[in-house]
Amino acid sequence: MESMYNSFKEWHDRTMSLGDPRLDGWFLMDSPVPSTLLSILYVVLVLAGMRWMKGRAPFDLRPLMVVYNLSMVVFSAWLVYEFCVSGWLAGYSLGCQPVDFSRSPKAIRMAKTCWWFYFSKFIEMLDTFFFVLRGRFELVTFLHVFHHAVLPPAWWWGVKFVPGGFGSFAAMLNSVVHTVMYLYYGLAAMGPSVQPYLWWKRYLTKFQMVQFVTMVVHGMQLYFIECNYPKAFANAIMCFACIFFVLFANFYIQSYLKRSGRRGAKTQEANGHKSAVPVANGNGKSNGLASHHENGNSSSNGYHGVKRSRKAD
Template sequence: MDPAWLQTYRWIVENGDKRTDPWLLVYSPLPVTFIFLCYLFVLWAGPRFMKHREPVDLKAVLIVYNFTMVCWSAYMVHEFLVSSWLSGYSLLCQPVDYSDSPLAMRMAKVCWWFFFSKVIELCDTMFFILRKKNNQLTFLHVYHHGTMIVNWWLGVKYLAGGQSFLIGLVNSTVHVVMYLYYGLAAFGPHMQRYLWWKRYLTRLQLTQFVILTVHAFYNLFAECDYPDRMNALICAYLVSLIVLFSNFYIQSYLSTKKKSQA
C-alpha cells in the first residue's frame, strides 16, 4: 500500500487535462512548487543581499519589459476574445471543451500563455528588490503574485477553458493598461505629469475583481457543468483581493487626501 502522500500525488498528475499535460510546467505540481519556493527565498534573501549595495539602474530593462508585457497582454486579450467568440461561449455558463478541436486547443493554449505570464510577472518583485524599492514589497504584492501562479496552474492542469476564460480576458485587459503605465513611468520623473491616472488603475483592478466575483458567485447556484469547488475557490480568492486592494486604495489615496486637507 502506497503512502497517502504518494497516492495524492499520483491522483494530481494522472487526473489532469491530457491535452495540457505535455506542456511546460503543467504535468506535475513540483516545478511550480519549486518556482514558488524560490520566489519566497528571493523575497527573504534579496533585500539582505542588496542592503549594503547601490540600487541597480534598470531603466532600459524596465522599459523593454513593461512594453513587452503590454504586447503579451494584448495578444492574450485577442486570443481569449477570438477563441470564445468563434466557439460561441456563454458569459453565464460555459463548460470546458476537452476535445482536440482547433478552437478548444486555441483556448487551452491561451490559458497556458496566461498561466506562464504569471510566472514571468514574478520579475516585478525581482526588479523592486534590485532597485531597493522594498516599500513596494507589501503583503498585497507578494500574496497576489505568489498565489496567481498556483491558481492558474490548477486552471491549466484541470480546466483549460470554459468560463474561467473570463478571468484571463478581463485580467489581461487590465494588464495592458497597468503595464502601459509602468512602461511610461520607467522613462523617468518627467513623465509623472502625464500619469495622473495612476489611482484609476487600482479602481480598474477593483472593478475587475467585483465583476469576476459576481460571475463566479452566480455560477455557484446556476446549473452549469463547471465544478462548484472551483467557483467557490475563485470567489474566496477574489474576495480576499477585493479586501486587500480596497485597503491599499484607502491607505494610498483616501487617507492621504484627508491628511492633506487637515
C-alpha cells in the same frame, strides 16, 4: 516518512490521472509540485535579495524596465486577443460555459492560451526583483509578494483540469487589466517628462477592484443556474477575488483617502500658522525637494506608487 511519501505519491498519481490528457507533457503541467516550489523559491530569493542589497548602491534599471513593461503590454494584449478568438468572441456565453475538452483547433487554442496566461504569472515575478535591485524595499509589501507567490500554483490547477470555459473569463479580464496596468508602468518608467500625462494613476487601483467585483458577480451565477462546470474552480476564483479586493481596497484607502486627509490637515495647519513658521515656508530648497519627490520623481511615485497595488492580476 516513507509511508507519508507513499501516501502523497498515491494521492498525486490518482489526482493527476483526472487532469486533462491533452496537456500531458506540456511544460510544468505534469505535476503541481514544480509550480509550488518555484513560488517558494521566489519568496526565498526576494528575502535573500533584500538582505543582499542592504547597504549597496541601487541599480539603475530604467531602460530595462521600459522594455520589460512595454513588452508585457504586448504580451497581455495578445492574451486578450487569444482568449477572444478562441472562445469569448467565438461562441462562448457569459452564462454557463462548459469546457471544450475536444481536440478541435479552437479548443486546443484555448487550452494553450490558458497555459500562457498561467506561465505569465512567473514572468511577472520580475516586478519584485526590479524593486529589490533598485533598493525600493518599501514597495515589497505583503500584498505585492502574496499576489505574485500564490497565483502561479493556484492557476496551475485551473489549467490542468479546466483549461477554458467559464473560469477563463477571469483570466481574460485579468489580461485586460494588465494591458492597461503595464502601459502605465512603461510610461512612468520613461521619466519625469511623461509625468503630466499620468494623472490617472489612482484609477488603476479602482480598475483592479472593479475587476474583482466582476469576477465574483460572474462566478455567483453557478449558484442559480444548471451548468456543467465544476463549482470548486469557480469558488476558488471568487475566493481569491474577495481576498484581493479587500487587500487592494485597504491599499487604496491608505494610499489615497487617508493620505489626502493628512495632506489637507497639514495644509490647513500651515495656513493657520504662517507667521509662526516663516523659515519653513520660505525655505525654497526644502519645499522644492518635497515638491520634486511627490510630483516630479516618476521613479518613486509615478512608477512605484502604483506598483504596490499590483496584480492579478
